[in-house]
Amino acid sequence: MNRTDTEDRLLPVLLICAQAVVWPGAALVRGAVPPSSSLLLAALVAGLVTAALALRRTRPVVTLLVVAAACAVGAGPLPTGAMALLGTAGVALALFTVATERDTFTTVLCVVALALWQLLYGLTLHGLSDRNGLDLVLTALLYAVACGAGLLVRRARRARRTAEQLLRRAETERHRLPAVERRRMERELHDVSAHHLTAVVVTAGAALGLRDRRPEMADEALEFAAETGREVTRALGAVRAPAPSREDLPSPEERLRGLVAGFRRLDQEVDCEIDPLPDGAVADAAYGIVREALTNVARHAPGAQTRVLCRYGETRTDVVVTSAAPPTGMAAHGAGLGGGRGQGFLRSRAREAGGTLTSGPTAGGGWEVRAVLPGRTAAPVERSAPWSYRLAQVTAAVGLCVQPLLPVLVVRTETTSNSSHVSAGVLFALLAAAQAVALLWLRRAPRAAQGVLLGLALLWPFAMATGEYTGPVLLPPALSMFATCAALAADAARTAAAASDETRAVAGPSPAENRRRAPLKALPTFPVAAVVVHAASATVAVLDRGTTIPAWAVVASVTVGASLVVGAARRAGTLRGRRDRAARGTRDERLATWTEEAVRDAWAERRRIAAGLETTVLARTAGMVAEAEAGRLDTTAERAREALAAMRALLDTVREGEAEPELRPQPTLQALDLLAHQSRATGRDVEIRIADRVPERLPTVVDLAAYHAAEMMLAAGGAEPAVLELDADDGTLTLTATGVPRAARPAVRERLLARVAALGGTLATDAPDTLRLRLPLVPEQSNEEQSNEEQGDEEQGHEERGHEEGER
Numbered sequence: 027m028n029r030t031d032t033e034d035r036l037l038p039v040l041l042i043c044a045q046a047v048v049w050p051g052a053a054l055v056r057g058a059v060p061p062s063s064s065l066l067l068a069a070l071v072a073g074l075v076t077a078a079l080a081l082r083r084t085r086p087v088v089t090l091l092v093v094a095a096a097c098a099v100g101a102g103p104l105p106t107g108a109m110a111l112l113g114t115a116g117v118a119l120a121l122f123t124v125a126t127e128r129d130t131f132t133t134v135l136c137v138v139a140l141a142l143w144q145l146l147y148g149l150t151l152h153g154l155s156d157r158n159g160l161d162l163v164l165t166a167l168l169y170a171v172a173c174g175a176g177l178l179v180r181r182a183r184r185a186r187r188t189a190e191q192l193l194r195r196a197e198t199e200r201h202r203l204p205a206v207e208r209r210r211m212e213r214e215l216h217d218v219s220a221h222h223l224t225a226v227v228v229t230a231g232a233a234l235g236l237r238d239r240r241p242e243m244a245d246e247a248l249e250f251a252a253e254t255g256r257e258v259t260r261a262l263g264a265v266r267a268p269a270p271s272r273e274d275l276p277s278p279e280e281r282l283r284g285l286v287a288g289f290r291r292l293d294q295e296v297d298c299e300i301d302p303l304p305d306g307a308v309a310d311a312a313y314g315i316v317r318e319a320l321t322n323v324a325r326h327a328p329g330a331q332t333r334v335l336c337r338y339g340e341t342r343t344d345v346v347v348t349s350a351a352p353p354t355g356m357a358a359h360g361a362g363l364g365g366g367r368g369q370g371f372l373r374s375r376a377r378e379a380g381g382t383l384t385s386g387p388t389a390g391g392g393w394e395v396r397a398v399l400p401g402r403t404a405a406p407v408e409r410s411a412p413w414s415y416r417l418a419q420v421t422a423a424v425g426l427c428v429q430p431l432l433p434v435l436v437v438r439t440e441t442t443s444n445s446s447h448v449s450a451g452v453l454f455a456l457l458a459a460a461q462a463v464a465l466l467w468l469r470r471a472p473r474a475a476q477g478v479l480l481g482l483a484l485l486w487p488f489a490m491a492t493g494e495y496t497g498p499v500l501l502p503p504a505l506s507m508f509a510t511c512a513a514l515a516a517d518a519a520r521t522a523a524a525a526s527d528e529t530r531a532v533a534g535p536s537p538a539e540n541r542r543r544a545p546l547k548a549l550p551t552f553p554v555a556a557v558v559v560h561a562a563s564a565t566v567a568v569l570d571r572g573t574t575i576p577a578w579a580v581v582a583s584v585t586v587g588a589s590l591v592v593g594a595a596r597r598a599g600t601l602r603g604r605r606d607r608a609a610r611g612t613r614d615e616r617l618a619t620w621t622e623e624a625v626r627d628a629w630a631e632r633r634r635i636a637a638g639l640e641t642t643v644l645a646r647t648a649g650m651v652a653e654a655e656a657g658r659l660d661t662t663a664e665r666a667r668e669a670l671a672a673m674r675a676l677l678d679t680v681r682e683g684e685a686e687p688e689l690r691p692q693p694t695l696q697a698l699d700l701l702a703h704q705s706r707a708t709g710r711d712v713e714i715r716i717a718d719r720v721p722e723r724l725p726t727v728v729d730l731a732a733y734h735a736a737e738m739m740l741a742a743g744g745a746e747p748a749v750l751e752l753d754a755d756d757g758t759l760t761l762t763a764t765g766v767p768r769a770a771r772p773a774v775r776e777r778l779l780a781r782v783a784a785l786g787g788t789l790a791t792d793a794p795d796t797l798r799l800r801l802p803l804v805p806e807q808s809n810e811e812q813s814n815e816e817q818g819d820e821e822q823g824h825e826e827r828g829h830e831e832g833e834r
Contacts, residue, residue: 038079042072045111068108071100075112082123090120118172125176137173139423141166163454189613191380196617198307199707200624207628211635223670226251230663248654251662255651262639278309289320298334306707308399311379312345318372319347319395327352343399351391402709450493461509476552479510480559487566499571503564510556515599522603557592561585618741625700629693642672694729711747719754728801732761735799742768759801767795
């Protein structure tokens, strides 16, 4: 039994024990023994409520209905207090579970229907003017608190799952990127060996064999070998340093369309609607699912009309493959070729990508495979309810609310109340409902919602006077503060979560301006207004009732009380915001670390293969070109065979892989394509633009500093699409980053400025989300740094010459 199951059973048991202490425990202590019929009814109701609450996570809405109905039935014949805790805390616990386990629409519908049902039930019994009705307001407030707490828990749980899924995707891509880079280089090296070098070997061999009969072929073969050798050199240079664009490899959309085209060539009628997908685990899963589903259609229902749908959205990616019934008389020749594991593989593929997959027959006799995968934001996938289900929910809620009115509509009463007086409870309920509506608008229009809340707080004393309220004088003003405190906590949480690590700007105003602005920043408007408004409301309520305490003492007391409550709400919201910010910072840090490791591993793989190219294939290709230009066909053919053999040996090394070196080379600007690939694979669209004026070879310190600056700006976090542009003009390298608002924060700016200032560069903020970094192509270095760099270049030259001698 896990912890959740224990809590599900423990809380109802504790609740029924507490109810037993209140009644009949308190009555037994006073010496009043309840009748056996009341004890039997209370035991039956308590047992039903406890059993329902124990299953509240699996059937939360049914549990809520059972608990509310059982408590309402038991409250009639039983004494006052017999259902006090079960009818309040029990229903609140069930409502809290609905809010945590179901969607927002169902939660709001349940709490509104429950509160409205109790209001109408009370009105049918007591009317509008027979009682204060403050117990109804307290019950509704309890339900609202339970509902709000459940929604916050569900939102926090969803945010945590989103972060975990994003980190899981980043970790998957961290191990995937080096393999992707290795496969890319292997594929391009194979193309070079298969098309270029093999053609030279074949052409030279044919020219040697026909030298006596067709001597002109020797000149053509030599010319072809020289030109092809230069083409091989250019192609291998592109393999070592590919342009960081999206046109190098076919996109996932093109791969899916090519897959569909291949099945169409097999006489399969396939229609498709495919959205552009980012390269990564989600795209690989979608491709594998579509391929397996189309293969099953071709195997079991050849010729059936098939439709492929791939929708890439903000929170989810829908992959649907639907096939109609196979045509009559069409034989399924491949029906017995499967191993029966395809559906399991499909589900495991979707599960590994963070999604779900279902499959089954359609109403028309066909088959449908439906996968729901993560979308752009990596949020957990939630199934949307159909409109018919929503209509059924609303119909049930309306029927529940109308139920208390049925006796009034069916049975005609002889006496009616002629009083036009409205109780204070009804007025309090209307004010509380208005405050709840204002809270719903807090995210869209925060200032307007805050003003409405403060204005409604001033109406509670007038409702007390109009409804002739005779209860505790400070209770209604205290109730009016709950909505304001919720707004204060939300505002403080949002401010703390959005605050930067440091408030000091890099190039901020003067100290005198800071001293003048400090009092304004230290005096928030909404908290101060909340203290003034609620203190005034409580003061008016107390003085209107009448008191022997001096007015100044009343004002001071309520002001201190309101200040403490407001301060506590602000403190709670600030702590929550800081906790969210810390969690987001930890997530961004881990994401940046894994991105950095992925790029470095892939860059090390690229440099390892490039080193093999430089010491083997390129050297032999250069020798082939030199021999061809010198007119020696025999030696040219021999050098071409050596280059082809070296290429095949390098391909074998690439396929086998190599142990991870202890020291990995630092990435340069040539690794920007890897950085953009990893960012796109984890849900952020990053585009790299490099102008033609940027030199192919940059000074090492400039190359490293520019790459690390780009990496740092993307590592600052955010889901906005980003663009990195590189340009060079007048001896200056310019890196412009757009769509990186978090990189403009003071802490990140200081780190960037420290890195570029060491080379004599500058950093400017053109817009809130745009940074422009300028580095001189001839950086300013001290004599010690120059000597160290020269020594490093000399050691690198010795190492390369050693490799060449070893190969010879």
